[in-house]
Amino acid sequence: xxxxxxxxxxxxxxxxxxxxxxxxxxxxxxxxxxxxxxxxxxxxxxxxxxxxxxxxxxxxxxxxxxxxxxxxxxxxxxxxxxxxxxxxxxxxxxxxxxxxxxxxxxxxxxxxxxxxxxxxxxxxxxxxxxxxxxxxxxxxxxxxxxxxxxxxxxxxxxxxxxxxxxxxxxxxxxxxxxxxxxxxxxxxxxxxxxxxxxxxxxxxxxxxxxxxxxxxxxxxxxxxxxxxxxxxxxxxxxxxxxxxxxxxxxxxxxxxxxxxxxxxxxxxxxxxxxxxxxxxxxxxxxxxxxxxxxxxxxxxxxxxxxxxxxxxxxxxxxxxxxxxxxxxxxx
Amino acid sequence: xxxxxxxxxxxxxxxxxxxxxxxxxxxxxxxxxxxxxxxxxxxxxxxxxxxxxxxxxxxxxxxxxxxxxxxxxxxxxxxxxxxxxxxxxxxxxxxxxxxxxxxxxxxxxxxxxxxxxxxxxxxxxxxxxxxxxxxxxxxxxxxxxxxxxxxxxxxxxxxxxxxxxxxxxxxxxxxxxxxxxxxxxxxxxxxxxxxxxxxxxxxxxxxxxxxxxxxxxxxxxxxxxxxxxxxxxxxxxxxxxxxxxxxxxxxxxxxxxxxxxxxxxxxxxxxxxxxxxxxxxxxxxxxxxxxxxxxxxxxxxxxxxxxxxxxxxxxxxxxxxxxxxxxxxxx
Numbered sequence: 289x290x291x292x293x294x295x296x297x298x299x300x301x302x303x304x305x306x307x308x309x310x311x312x313x314x315x316x317x318x319x320x321x322x323x324x325x326x327x328x329x330x331x332x333x334x335x336x337x338x339x340x341x342x343x344x345x346x347x348x349x350x351x352x353x354x355x356x357x358x359x360x361x362x363x364x365x366x367x368x369x370x371x372x373x374x375x376x377x378x379x380x381x382x383x384x385x386x387x388x389x390x391x392x393x394x395x396x397x398x399x400x401x402x403x404x405x406x407x408x409x410x411x412x413x414x415x416x417x418x419x420x421x422x423x424x425x426x427x428x429x430x431x432x433x434x435x436x437x438x439x440x441x442x443x444x445x446x447x448x449x450x451x452x453x454x455x456x457x458x459x460x461x462x463x464x465x466x467x468x469x470x471x472x473x474x475x476x477x478x479x480x481x482x483x484x485x486x487x488x489x490x491x492x493x494x495x496x497x498x499x500x501x502x503x504x505x506x507x508x509x510x511x512x513x514x515x516x517x518x519x520x521x522x523x524x525x526x527x528x529x530x531x532x533x534x535x536x537x538x539x540x541x542x543x544x545x546x547x548x549x550x551x552x553x554x555x556x557x558x559x560x561x562x563x564x565x566x567x568x569x570x571x572x573x574x575x576x577x578x579x580x581x582x583x584x585x586x587x588x589x590x591x592x593x594x595x596x597x598x599x600x601x602x603x604x605x606x607x608x609x610x611x612x613x614x615x616x617x618x619x
Numbered sequence: 620x621x622x623x624x625x626x627x628x629x630x631x632x633x634x635x636x637x638x639x640x641x642x643x644x645x646x647x648x649x650x651x652x653x654x655x656x657x658x659x660x661x662x663x664x665x666x667x668x669x670x671x672x673x674x675x676x677x678x679x680x681x682x683x684x685x686x687x688x689x690x691x692x693x694x695x696x697x698x699x700x701x702x703x704x705x706x707x708x709x710x711x712x713x714x715x716x717x718x719x720x721x722x723x724x725x726x727x728x729x730x731x732x733x734x735x736x737x738x739x740x741x742x743x744x745x746x747x748x749x750x751x752x753x754x755x756x757x758x759x760x761x762x763x764x765x766x767x768x769x770x771x772x773x774x775x776x777x778x779x780x781x782x783x784x785x786x787x788x789x790x791x792x793x794x795x796x797x798x799x800x801x802x803x804x805x806x807x808x809x810x811x812x813x814x815x816x817x818x819x820x821x822x823x824x825x826x827x828x829x830x831x832x833x834x835x836x837x838x839x840x841x842x843x844x845x846x847x848x849x850x851x852x853x854x855x856x857x858x859x860x861x862x863x864x865x866x867x868x869x870x871x872x873x874x875x876x877x878x879x880x881x882x883x884x885x886x887x888x889x890x891x892x893x894x895x896x897x898x899x900x901x902x903x904x905x906x907x908x909x910x911x912x913x914x915x916x917x918x919x920x921x922x923x924x925x926x927x928x929x930x931x932x933x934x935x936x937x938x939x940x941x942x943x944x945x946x947x948x949x950x
Contacts, residue, residue: 293712293744296721296744304738308704308738311705315740315741315742319741320740322740330661332705332741332755334707334741334742334755335709335743336710336743336744336751338711340748341745341746373641373653374642374651374653374663378665378667378753380669390627394631407642407645408631408646409635409642409645409646410651410663411631411646411665412665412666413624413627413667414669414673415672416669416672417749418711418748418751420711420751422743422753424707
């Protein structure tokens with residue numbers, strides 16, 4: 289019998305009993321939520337990263353990989369509008385790993401945890417043949433509550449934070465060129481891939497605005513991550529190619545490397561921006577409050593509609609369902 | 620520079636800041652403890668298990684390995700006297716893994732979680748070359764508080780729950796004999812190794828008795844785990860060979876397989892019993908309350924003393940420090 293990760297997760301979700309005392313949100317969102325609504329609830333999420341699958345140790349500077357190992361987990365807290373507090377780290381270390389590398393990695397870990405006022409409270413180290421980093425992050429639920437995937441309603445506006453596609457372009461540059469000859473102008477793209485920042489503060493502002501109905505982080509690409517919101521909310525979405533945020537460097541990289549820009553934006557993944565839905569009539573309030581902060585760029589890209597799937601309306605007017613499409617299936 | 624796991628953990632502990640708001644116990648105990656003492660605190664612990672290092676997938680029935688993967692984590696909650704509530708599981712799955720194996724493993728996971736009123740609330744699955752199981756367990760702190768490693772005081776009596784050494788003997792039998800020819804009489808030893816039970820209820824009773832000053836589970840062997848209590852409490856311990864609990868099956872297995880019984884008991888590990896210290900004058904109260912329950916066997920094996928290390932007084936009267944000694948260094 290062939291093993292299917294999707295079947296496995298469906299099986300686990302079916303067996304999950306979300307009615308347990310104190311469990312507010314079980315399997316099926318960026319974080320699980322537990323605790324006591326009177327005295328504060330907790331968000332928890334875990335991610336496992338394997339060398340050669342999720343990162344390439346030899347190409348990723350140790351300090352930046354330390355930062356990214358935390359960032360991808362902190363991003364799950366951002367996706368709920370939460371406040372990061374604690375992490376636990378388990379690592380399988382291979383014999384050839386040097387102390388220099390490991391302490392460099394830890395420097396990156398501590399650096400980003402400090403930036404987000406989060407601390408390391410536990411973990412485990414083991415010896416293995418394959419380097420594996422398993423991180424669990426705990427956050428406090430925002431006093432306004434959490435934003436789940438399942439709250440989107442028909443008529444809501446779909447927003448993304450920008451830019452998108454930069455991490456995919458950065459990865460393509462790293463794969464195409466030797467490190468020594470990479471031009472300085474690509475720094476921002478490379479950084480988007482090697483050192484993404486979780487949108488913690490943006491998530492909190494969206495959460496406290498009371499304007500949003502659903503949210504999640506963009507780790508697998510908008511096509512997939514908006515697909516999750518639609519599936520969990522029992523709705524569809526229509527987004528427009530000509531509304532998607534772009535970036536001058538992304539345009540240039542796509543020309544230089546012959547990349548499909550739409551693929552980078554919709555399916556590139558690892559942007560760790562946010563996709564969220566805003567209640568009808570609430571859009572201006574949220575846009576104004578973010579404009580005042582002056583730090584964040586959010587863009588309306590479409591609407592939540594009756595039905596299912598994520599429909600992309602191309603510049604020419606053609607429509608197609610891109611929900612859960614990976615890069616290779618989009619183009 | 621040679622990588623040392625002990626140096627790494629010391630480095631991490633030094634950098635840990637346990638004074639963070641809401642953090643009651645950071646790195647350095649069976650669990651970390653966080654939350655709000657008015658509204659209930661939470662225990663959290665994580666363990667990583669690698670195929671070929673911590674278990675042998677081909678020799679461990681899937682269902683029992685599912686149970687054991689949870690048991691070793693639940694045991695960390697037992698070590699604090701806590702109440703298990705939630706687990707998160709991340710797994711790196713190898714291509715050759717069959718669905719049958721995985722669903723069998725999951726059956727074992729659900730079975731033991733049900734037994735301890737604990738539920739699966741999240742996780743991650745990834746593809747890798749080496750099977751790796753990373754489990755995070757969350758428990759509620761017992762209303763009486765938690766028992767830490769660092770509370771032992773001079774004059775306290777050292778207790779262990781029994782039996783000890785059975786898991787090591789069970790492993791030796793599994794390694795010596797083909798499965799088909801293993802005699803039925805060894806079932807209890809085999810089970811101690813393949814399907815250990817976390818001492819959740821015992822931990823809670825010890826905790827609510829108010830008699831104990833420190834506790835931890837015996838995962839690495841009494842020599843090491845009592846060593847942790849002594850180190851964290853800044854004291855020493857003297858234990859007596861002739862007080863150590865034994866078991867008729869262990870005696871028989873040691874004769875048959877030419878095993879060193881003292882090594883199994885002190886350094887065998889994986890027993891998941893408890894070692895704890897009881898305040899002077901409180902011993903009888905605790906022994907009586909456990910005798911009434913009729914389910915648990917606890918044995919006083921020595922005393923907490925001024926100094927450091929774990930001194931074993933042999934039957935002949937010789938004394939030696941066995942703290943943190945593994946099996947191979949004891950004999």
